[in-house]
Amino acid sequence: MEDYGRFLALLASTLLVGFLSVILSLVWVFHYREGLSWDGSLGEFNWHPVLIITGFVFIQGIAIIVYRLPWTWKCSKLLMKFIHAGLNTIAMILAIVSMVAVFEFHNAKNIPNMYSLHSWIGLAAVIFYSLQLFLGFAVFLLPFAPVHLRVALMPIHVYSGLTIFATVIATALMGITEKLIFALKNPAYSASPPEATLVNCLGILLVIFGSLILWMASRPHWKRPPAENAKILRPIAATPEGTEVESTMTNSNADKSDLRSNTEAARKQNIKFDEAGQRSTM
Amino acid sequence: MEDYGRFLALLASTLLVGFLSVILSLVWVFHYREGLSWDGSLGEFNWHPVLIITGFVFIQGIAIIVYRLPWTWKCSKLLMKFIHAGLNTIAMILAIVSMVAVFEFHNAKNIPNMYSLHSWIGLAAVIFYSLQLFLGFAVFLLPFAPVHLRVALMPIHVYSGLTIFATVIATALMGITEKLIFALKNPAYSASPPEATLVNCLGILLVIFGSLILWMASRPHWKRPPAENAKILRPIAATPEGTEVESTMTNSNADKSDLRSNTEAARKQNIKFDEAGQRSTM
Numbered sequence: 001m002e003d004y005g006r007f008l009a010l011l012a013s014t015l016l017v018g019f020l021s022v023i024l025s026l027v028w029v030f031h032y033r034e035g036l037s038w039d040g041s042l043g044e045f046n047w048h049p050v051l052i053i054t055g056f057v058f059i060q061g062i063a064i065i066v067y068r069l070p071w072t073w074k075c076s077k078l079l080m081k082f083i084h085a086g087l088n089t090i091a092m093i094l095a096i097v098s099m100v101a102v103f104e105f106h107n108a109k110n111i112p113n114m115y116s117l118h119s120w121i122g123l124a125a126v127i128f129y130s131l132q133l134f135l136g137f138a139v140f141l142l143p144f145a146p147v148h149l150r151v152a153l154m155p156i157h158v159y160s161g162l163t164i165f166a167t168v169i170a171t172a173l174m175g176i177t178e179k180l181i182f183a184l185k186n187p188a189y190s191a192s193p194p195e196a197t198l199v200n201c202l203g204i205l206l207v208i209f210g211s212l213i214l215w216m217a218s219r220p221h222w223k224r225p226p227a228e229n230a231k232i233l234r235p236i237a238a239t240p241e242g243t244e245v246e247s248t249m250t251n252s253n254a255d256k257s258d259l260r261s262n263t264e265a266a267r268k269q270n271i272k273f274d275e276a277g278q279r280s281t282m
Numbered sequence: 283m284e285d286y287g288r289f290l291a292l293l294a295s296t297l298l299v300g301f302l303s304v305i306l307s308l309v310w311v312f313h314y315r316e317g318l319s320w321d322g323s324l325g326e327f328n329w330h331p332v333l334i335i336t337g338f339v340f341i342q343g344i345a346i347i348v349y350r351l352p353w354t355w356k357c358s359k360l361l362m363k364f365i366h367a368g369l370n371t372i373a374m375i376l377a378i379v380s381m382v383a384v385f386e387f388h389n390a391k392n393i394p395n396m397y398s399l400h401s402w403i404g405l406a407a408v409i410f411y412s413l414q415l416f417l418g419f420a421v422f423l424l425p426f427a428p429v430h431l432r433v434a435l436m437p438i439h440v441y442s443g444l445t446i447f448a449t450v451i452a453t454a455l456m457g458i459t460e461k462l463i464f465a466l467k468n469p470a471y472s473a474s475p476p477e478a479t480l481v482n483c484l485g486i487l488l489v490i491f492g493s494l495i496l497w498m499a500s501r502p503h504w505k506r507p508p509a510e511n512a513k514i515l516r517p518i519a520a521t522p523e524g525t526e527v528e529s530t531m532t533n534s535n536a537d538k539s540d541l542r543s544n545t546e547a548a549r550k551q552n553i554k555f556d557e558a559g560q561r562s563t564m
Binding site for chain 2 (some may be wrong): 111112115116117155163170173180182189190191192200206211214215219
């Protein structure tokens with residue numbers, strides 16, 4: 001791997017920032033707020049920030065870059081797809097549980113649901129995330145989708161994955177803003193009490209975590225290298241190998257240039273495959 | 283251009299969503315709020331959302347995709363760099379004026395400055411944006427930077443440009459959340475009065491606008507095609523042409539594969555140039 005040391009340093013920083021975010025969310029709810037419970041009280045609401053930051057931000061972030069960890073490159077692509085899908089499934093379950101906590105808290109206290117921009121965009125993010133997970137499972141994990149469909153959908157899968165991830169972080173920042181305004185009364189948020197400073201720092205950490213994940217996920221030279229059989233390119237053709245051919249297709253940007261003729265049609269085709277490959281985290 | 287019709291449809295949608303966002307911000311401040319003035323009153327504060335949405339979101343978004351407009355491809359790269367830098371300079375000036383409006387309003391009303399997460403991340407975004415503009419000007423517009431520096435910095439320029447843009451939209455969403463909670467009292471935000479619904483829709487439009495810009499900016503086949511002289515590749519060498527050579531370097535991903543030998547070193551070099559080229563909006 002090119003720049004192995006730099007990759008490891010960035011990964012360590014990302015994990016540190018991610019863990020620190022989870023810890024700060026726990027310090028927030030246990031030291032400054034009502035702790036955690038499941039009884040319709042503020043303790044139930046507090047599951048919302050903790051589970052969103054743990055699942056929908058941290059675990060989703062790791063799921064995005066899991067293909068880029070060099071020590072997983074000896075594992076089969078199919079195993080890595082299961083890990084990618086599994087982490088995303090855990091993140092989705094935690095996000096849904098965290099939403100249930102808010103709805104139950106609101107209903108117990110007669111607070112309206114779904115009135116804020118935070119709730120609108122948050123619900124949309126969960127819906128699109130579920131759709132992304134379902135389509136990813138159906139197209140890239142199950143062996144039924146034809147190769148040309150996988151090639152066509154991979155850039156959309158990568159783009160929508162990264163866009164949903166960024167939207168989730170933006171939604172978390174709105175949630176922090178809401179909660180600090182509502183919860184801090186005496187002293188108010190505008191008086192900058194220690195809780196406000198701590199949670200503002202948590203928000204900054206979420207932005208740094210998101211930026212690090214997006215950097216690592218978008219460096220083409222940190223991609224999982226093509227499988228050995230990538231040298232024999234079989235474009236736009238269904239084969240019994242299913243998922244493994246897809247992995248070949250989307251990873252072979254470096255090798256296939258040796259094999260293809262340099263006609264204009266081939267050049268355009270290459271750009272298409274490059275897009276599927278270079279931006280792929282799968 | 284490949285998919286010319288789809289590009290035009292997306293561009294039209296992006297412009298429509300962007301214009302609609304600016305119009306909704308004006309409807310918000312003129313129909314529901316105190317209009318616009320410059321006297322330390324709420325009318326001065328109202329310049330903040332209007333100028334941020336017009337300049338820091340809409341104009342910045344257009345600046346990001348300006349290289350991708352096919353009818354500009356006959357213009358020189360240098361002219362397009364001036365337009366890119368000019369639009370970003372306008373966006374920065376509007377962002378700074380909009381911040382001055384908030385500080386003056388806060389000072390006139392004895393409201394503390396810089397206590398919220400919105401203000402922390404917003405100020406950081408303006409500082410990083412100014413730095414990005416200054417470095418972009420020094421490295422890519424002025425003819426002094428050596429080619430290898432441009433090649434090395436281009437992926438960072440593109441990544442940080444898109445990340446700052448996404449952060450600006452996230453900050454705008456936090457600002458909308460703050461303002462609706464503070465301004466709506468009777469009926470409150472939670473009672474979903476028409477103003478809340480309108481401004482929530484404005485927030486959704488900002489997310490859609492940002493998503494469309496990021497999609498258009500990250501499709502490699504919609505890049506400005508390489509200049510004719512790209513066929514003669516002169517890597518890692520200072521030349522008197524300055525900026526034009528950079529444009530050659532960062533746009534030649536399709537053509538240079540015909541010219542380079544397929545040694546391992548050349549392959550790695552290609553990936554580096556591809557990164558500079560494929561992700562470039564310059």
